[in-house]
Amino acid sequence: MxxxxxxxxxxxxxxxxxxxxxxxxxxxxxxxxxxxxNVGDLVREKGLHDGWDEEFECHIINEDLVCDELEDKMEDGGIIVDYHGCDFFPERWFDCVVVLQTDNSILHDRLSSRGYMGPKLINNIECEIFQVLLEEAKASYPEDIVIALQSDTVEDISRNVTKLTEWFNNWRPL
Ligand code: ADP
Ligand code: MN
Structure with a gap:
């Protein structure tokens, strides 16, 4: 259903x-x-990880613990999940999967000003060039609920928020 x-x-x-x-x-x-x-924040706050990855300077997320933590909330609905990965959540949780995409040079500047450098910076830029998240989303969810949205400018953000708000308000359970 x-x-x-x-x-x-x-x-x-x-x-x-x-x-x-x-x-x-x-x-x-x-x-x-x-x-x-924000799954990254949740992982930090609740310790849902298996330690720290020195090379990429991030927590090694424990996907099972994250899914257990979220299960009840997701059943109730009305949740926006924010994470740079998507293949480990149950498919049934989501009615819409949005993949944000940014021009490589713009993304490079954003991540540099966030202090990313070395392998972490290169890895993320490559992730965007090869559309890793779009492919992951398409492989993990029905293609008709996956939508790619460009996020280069503040105008893009406003347009995306308007579009998703309309979608949300028009959604009806079957
Ligand atoms: P994410 O959660 O995907 O890592 P953030 O929302 O934290 O990204 O954005 C990272 C930085 O880039 C922030 O400083 C934000 O203001 C800026 N930013 C993100 N998207 C846009 C956009 N479409 N146009 C302009 N600035 C943006
Ligand atoms: Mn974020």
């Missing part, structure tokens, strides 16, 4: 770090009243 019996839909916003997931989700949350879950 579409929507899995939820009264409100769940949205996954994914994409390479720096493509604007958190900015987009905060605005979408303001516009719709849905609950924004």
């Amino acid at each position: 579409a929507g899995g019996g939820r009264a409100r839909p769940n949205i996954l916003v994914t994409g390479t770090p720096g493509t604007g997931k958190t900015t987009t989700c905060s605005l979408l949350s303001d516009a719709t009243g849905v609950c924004h879950i």
Whole structure:
């Protein structure tokens, strides 16, 4: 059953770090009243990881612990999940999967000003060039719920938020 019996839909916003997931989700949350879950923050706050990756300077996420933590909330609906990965969440959780995409040179500048350098910077730029998150989303969810949105400018963000707000408000359970 579409929507899995939820009264409100769940949205996954994914994409390479720096493509604007958190900015987009905060605005979408303001516009719709849905609950924004930043998975990176959740992992840090609740310790849902298996230590620290020295090379990429990030926590090694424990995917099972994250899914267990979120399961009940996702059943209720009205959740926006914000994460730079998407293949380990249950397919049934989401009614829409948004993949944000950014021009390589713009993304390079954003990540540099965030302090990314060396392998972490290169890895993320390559991730965007090879459309890793779009491919991952298409491989993990029905193709008709996956949507790629460009996120180069602030105008792009406004347009994306407007579009997703309309989608959210028009969504009906089957
Ligand atoms: P993510 O959560 O995907 O890592 P953020 O939302 O934290 O990305 O954005 C990273 C930085 O890039 C922030 O400083 C944000 O203001 C900026 N940014 C993100 N998307 C855009 C955009 N479409 N236009 C202009 N600046 C953006
Ligand atoms: Mn973020």
